[in-house]
Amino acid sequence: MNVFRVILALSIVGPSLAFVVGGDSTSLAYSTRLSSAAASTADDLVKPAYEIEPIPVRIGHGFDIHRMAPIQDAGQPVVIGGVTITHKDVKWTDAEGKYVEKGEKYETQLGVVAHSDGDVIYHSIVDGIFGALTLPDIGQVFQDTDPRWKGCDSSKFMEYAYEVMEGYGYKIGNVDVTLILERPKVASFKPAMKENIVSLLHTTPGRVNIKARTHEQVDSVGELRSLSCHVVLTLERNT
Ligand SMILES: [Zn+2]
Numbered sequence: 001m002n003v004f005r006v007i008l009a010l011s012i013v014g015p016s017l018a019f020v021v022g023g024d025s026t027s028l029a030y031s032t033r034l035s036s037a038a039a040s041t042a043d044d045l046v047k048p049a050y051e052i053e054p055i056p057v058r059i060g061h062g063f064d065i066h067r068m069a070p071i072q073d074a075g076q077p078v079v080i081g082g083v084t085i086t087h088k089d090v091k092w093t094d095a096e097g098k099y100v101e102k103g104e105k106y107e108t109q110l111g112v113v114a115h116s117d118g119d120v121i122y123h124s125i126v127d128g129i130f131g132a133l134t135l136p137d138i139g140q141v142f143q144d145t146d147p148r149w150k151g152c153d154s155s156k157f158m159e160y161a162y163e164v165m166e167g168y169g170y171k172i173g174n175v176d177v178t179l180i181l182e183r184p185k186v187a188s189f190k191p192a193m194k195e196n197i198v199s200l201l202h203t204t205p206g207r208v209n210i211k212a213r214t215h216e217q218v219d220s221v222g223e224l225r226s227l228s229c230h231v232v233l234t235l236e237r238n239t
Helices: 003-010 037-046 120-132 155-167 187-200
Strands: 017-021 028-032 057-070 090-093 105-108 110-113 170-180 208-213 226-237
Touching: 057 090, 057 120, 120 155, 120 170, 120 187, 120 226, 155 170, 155 187, 187 208
Parallel strands: 170 208
Antiparallel strands: 017 028, 057 110, 057 226, 090 105, 170 226
């Protein structure tokens, strides 16, 4: 356990918070110096009032969805699994009639509407890890009203989730990602996404899977107005 790295990672959620690590990887004690109400969210995350039992395997599920819009409206590109998805113009359904007749298709470059960079894979994985550990969800920890997270690179959230997981004595068992979006096409970007996930979670390619599928042209995902992601993962207790 690298104490410095944990303290460094936690500094992103509150400067008045610090871990004190016990004698081995399975014993962890916390020391919080919470001087303001602003730090209470982080305190809730790292120090629940009950024991997180050291069972051998924990299962987590994560889901995320973000709106997509013409890039001039979104203000940022489509980023998935840490990869910027470059693409040709696609046929986005203009549900509000801003560019063409309401409900008609508008050919455009797309971006993701989000407070952070809107990375649905990273957000789903972080939520899955927090879920497996019975910790608060990503929205509570990284609140979208907090200016610190505006336009934030979501790899920061992944690094944070990894450090918390490691702090509780767990590593990744395996991760199964189901990305759902109609367009842009992402098949050619999957190897780079996988490499990013493997690196951020300090695991191996044989433990990370990414599946991508369309939404059969129906509902907001099928109309290119949103993209979503499901993640199922397991955590293994470190021995
Ligand atoms: Zn998200």
